[in-house]
Amino acid sequence: xxxxxxxxxxxxxxxxxxxxxxxxxxxxxxxxxxxxxxxxxxxxxxxxxxxxxxxxxxxxxxxxxxxxxxxxxxxxxxxxxxxxxxxxxxxxxxxxxxxxxxxxxxxxxxxxxxxxxxxxxxxxxxxxxxxxxxxxxxxxxxxxxxxxxxxxxxxxxxxxxxxxxxxxxxxxxxxxxxxxxxxxxxxxxxxxxxxxxxxxxxxxxxxxxxxxxxxxxxxxxxxxxxxxxxxxxxxxxxxxxxxxxxxxxxxxxxxxxxxxxxxxxxxxxxxxxxxxxxxxxxxxxxxxxxxxxxxxxxxxxxxxxxxxxxxxxxxxxxxxxxxxxxxxxxxxxxxxxxxxxxxxxxxxxxxxxxxxxxxxxxxxxxxxxxxxxxxxxxxxxxxxxxxxxxxxxxxxxxxxxxxxxxxxxx
Amino acid sequence: xxxxxxxxxxxxxxxxxxxxxxxxxxxxxxxxxxxxxxxxxxxxxxxxxxxxxxxxxxxxxxxxxxxxxxxxxxxxxxxxxxxxxxxxxxxxxxxxxxxxxxxxxxxxxxxxxxxxxxxxxxxxxxxxxxxxxxxxxxxxxxxxxxxxxxxxxxxxxxxxxxxxxxxxxxxxxxxxxxxxxxxxxxxxxxxxxxxxxxxxxxxxxxxxxxxxxxxxxxxxxxxxxxxxxxxxxxxxxxxxxxxxxxxxxxxxxxxxxxxxxxxxxxxxxxxxxxxxxxxxxxxxxxxxxxxxxxxxxxxxxxxxxxxxxxxxxxxxxxxxxxxxxxxxxxxxxxxxxxxxxxxxxxxxxxxxxxxxxxxxxxxxxxxxxxxxxxxxxxxxxxxxxxxxxxxxxxxxxxxxxxxxxxxxxx
Numbered sequence: 001x002x003x004x005x006x007x008x009x010x011x012x013x014x015x016x017x018x019x020x021x022x023x024x025x026x027x028x029x030x031x032x033x034x035x036x037x038x039x040x041x042x043x044x045x046x047x048x049x050x051x052x053x054x055x056x057x058x059x060x061x062x063x064x065x066x067x068x069x070x071x072x073x074x075x076x077x078x079x080x081x082x083x084x085x086x087x088x089x090x091x092x093x094x095x096x097x098x099x100x101x102x103x104x105x106x107x108x109x110x111x112x113x114x115x116x117x118x119x120x121x122x123x124x125x126x127x128x129x130x131x132x133x134x135x136x137x138x139x140x141x142x143x144x145x146x147x148x149x150x151x152x153x154x155x156x157x158x159x160x161x162x163x164x165x166x167x168x169x170x171x172x173x174x175x176x177x178x179x180x181x182x183x184x185x186x187x188x189x190x191x192x193x194x195x196x197x198x199x200x201x202x203x204x205x206x207x208x209x210x211x212x213x214x215x216x217x218x219x220x221x222x223x224x225x226x227x228x229x230x231x232x233x234x235x236x237x238x239x240x241x242x243x244x245x246x247x248x249x250x251x252x253x254x255x256x257x258x259x260x261x262x263x264x265x266x267x268x269x270x271x272x273x274x275x276x277x278x279x280x281x282x283x284x285x286x287x288x289x290x291x292x293x294x295x296x297x298x299x300x301x302x303x304x305x306x307x308x309x310x311x312x313x314x315x316x317x318x319x320x321x322x323x324x325x326x327x328x329x330x331x332x333x334x335x336x337x338x339x340x341x342x343x344x345x346x347x348x349x350x351x352x353x354x355x356x357x358x359x360x361x362x363x364x365x366x367x368x369x370x371x372x373x374x375x376x377x378x379x380x381x382x383x384x385x386x387x388x389x390x391x392x393x394x395x396x397x398x399x400x401x402x403x404x405x406x407x408x409x410x
Numbered sequence: 411x412x413x414x415x416x417x418x419x420x421x422x423x424x425x426x427x428x429x430x431x432x433x434x435x436x437x438x439x440x441x442x443x444x445x446x447x448x449x450x451x452x453x454x455x456x457x458x459x460x461x462x463x464x465x466x467x468x469x470x471x472x473x474x475x476x477x478x479x480x481x482x483x484x485x486x487x488x489x490x491x492x493x494x495x496x497x498x499x500x501x502x503x504x505x506x507x508x509x510x511x512x513x514x515x516x517x518x519x520x521x522x523x524x525x526x527x528x529x530x531x532x533x534x535x536x537x538x539x540x541x542x543x544x545x546x547x548x549x550x551x552x553x554x555x556x557x558x559x560x561x562x563x564x565x566x567x568x569x570x571x572x573x574x575x576x577x578x579x580x581x582x583x584x585x586x587x588x589x590x591x592x593x594x595x596x597x598x599x600x601x602x603x604x605x606x607x608x609x610x611x612x613x614x615x616x617x618x619x620x621x622x623x624x625x626x627x628x629x630x631x632x633x634x635x636x637x638x639x640x641x642x643x644x645x646x647x648x649x650x651x652x653x654x655x656x657x658x659x660x661x662x663x664x665x666x667x668x669x670x671x672x673x674x675x676x677x678x679x680x681x682x683x684x685x686x687x688x689x690x691x692x693x694x695x696x697x698x699x700x701x702x703x704x705x706x707x708x709x710x711x712x713x714x715x716x717x718x719x720x721x722x723x724x725x726x727x728x729x730x731x732x733x734x735x736x737x738x739x740x741x742x743x744x745x746x747x748x749x750x751x752x753x754x755x756x757x758x759x760x761x762x763x764x765x766x767x768x769x770x771x772x773x774x775x776x777x778x779x780x781x782x783x784x785x786x787x788x789x790x791x792x793x794x795x796x797x798x799x800x801x802x803x804x805x806x807x808x809x810x811x812x813x814x815x816x817x818x819x820x
Contacts (some may be wrong), residue, residue, distance in 0.1 A: 001518070020759070033443045033468055034446075036443040036444075036470055036472075038473055038475075039473075040473050040476060044476055044480075046502055047476070047479075047480035048480075051480075052482075052485060053477070053481050054473075054477070054481075056470065056473050058443055058468035058470065060450070060466065060468065062446075063446075063449075063464075063466050064451050066450060066453060066457070067464070068465070069457075070454075070457035070458075070461075071462070071463050071464075072462075073459070075462060075463045080495075080496075081492075081495065082491075082492040082493075082495035082496040082499060083492075083496070085491065085495075086490075086492040086493070086496075087491075088493060092555070157579060167439060193555060234524060234729055250510060281812045335802040354651035365554055
């Protein structure tokens, strides 16, 4: 398959599988300026699938960085109504949303962290309506990647920019199952596997998962009653399937925010706000991080944990076999969309309300009472190693092996 | 001077001369995605000059074209509040506005003209507040160019894309007076020349200009009482100077919309909504076009004239010597910003309220009574030839030669 064929196929499946555009839908596309060509190709597929309109929201991380360097904190924290409305309006109408990410992992290195935090908090508030509707199944959404040359160079430091970018393209195509056979078929098969795993875990309805490995991880993650494991495609409130992430290898659910106990060691570096946190551990008691340390980026980790109450508690637990095709590339992508699919991970911060029964209809307070976490942050960190063991503990105390040597037992 | 030096100088004078950024200002930058690098450089200069914030509004003509091809007319004509507000809000605060243009002259060839018109009318309405404030001196604004490869190829069809783009860059730098000496000094000197010409014409206070040439043009353009000739920099209501166009070679004023008589032949092709109108003439009676014809694009010309009442009447008369540096490039730029500065021109449609005494404070009705034209359109067309003569007729009937053989007499 030529590059052009793969590229076109990619744009096509973003529209068809990613957000599953249907007649009369508004589609928002958050598109980095460097990915304009790809954004347009996705847009064209959306129009052809009957979209009422495509709202192309171009963004530019280089300009964002400049803005952090020059504009005052109060200016950055003041998100005008029009900016909120250009998302919220379409969520109200039940739109689809594509986020194309093409981030230089180091673009925000050295930027003013207070301003970045102020911006994150203000955004969360300004786009609350959008996210609330999305969390309640009112928006079909997907996150997909596009190679930024700086990002590619970070992954492939020994290649020149053009070679690195091409190499990253190949990894993107491979991990989104383009190149061999029909991509739609590949995704359908993949979805069956993920759904089967999720069903098995849902059938067990574990009250706790215990993670252990040779790094020293010994963590008990308690799961709330009624938690739901998801994998692969999800359904919006109309019952239409979409893939929130492409690629995706994970099955995931909601931990009880107040019950995590023990210690966990990160298996991979974490990129947070353009800075790298590496060689870190977190110690939990009653759900909260009570101790932590990092070989690199400890101050950044502290800032992350101190953002708000919810940033010290878990919002997601995801299981990915060590033999996942993304792990098997042997690459560190410096990008959550990929790295989270290479390794079992947990997330500090916000939960997904759909990962508990009735969660999409719960108020914030109800959700919290059931163990759902709220935060400005949702930051995945990787904990899956080749020797990871996970036991599931059922409500009646039975211990069921879930992972051995980094992979699913069943 | 290296390319990089010129490029940086260009971004600098856009911020300093074009909009004259001062402390605490909001700056809007309308930036084509292909010009993101340049837009950022302008933004940085704005921040360094004390801008409170820069609002970067990326646009993409390729996506716009796609939208015209796919979205329904009623969708295109429905400009949501947030889109209007993202300009109007900042005008209310007294912002500066940079428009970077990088248009492929043929991007809209064959696009649905009804949709384009619907969009133009809806935009005019949605951004009325913005334009009203701008017309009344509340926004310092500038229009500058950036080479689009397709545009460059249109000007230099015998060069390859890269060569053509470089050639266009050189023309842009030259016409914005970058490359020899200090650009700020060059502009200051140029401004003195333009202001001197404007003053002379203001002192004459002609009631009519009569244009004649060998093509057959014989047109009497009557000027309203109190009309003002402008050239070069203008002043906003704070009395701060800025250059609305870079480059600029014109001095211009407002014709009386109801009084033009005679016939005028276009000296150059006109690009309107991505289509070319060439070899055309317009015959006026009592201010209105009553007859017209074109060798190419007559249907497009008809559409332009039929847009609204004001599209058949004049809103601007501008004088540019045939020996203008832009004319002397010998190039047809297919872009009004350049071509209008190569040739005497007239504009069909909207007038500039500041070109009549007190116009900025007049209501729409008052302005109309004084001869000021209102329209969705403001379309410049070129009438200056090497043999153009213009006589000015004073209130007491004296005939003063203004142009002979295409150039200013004084």
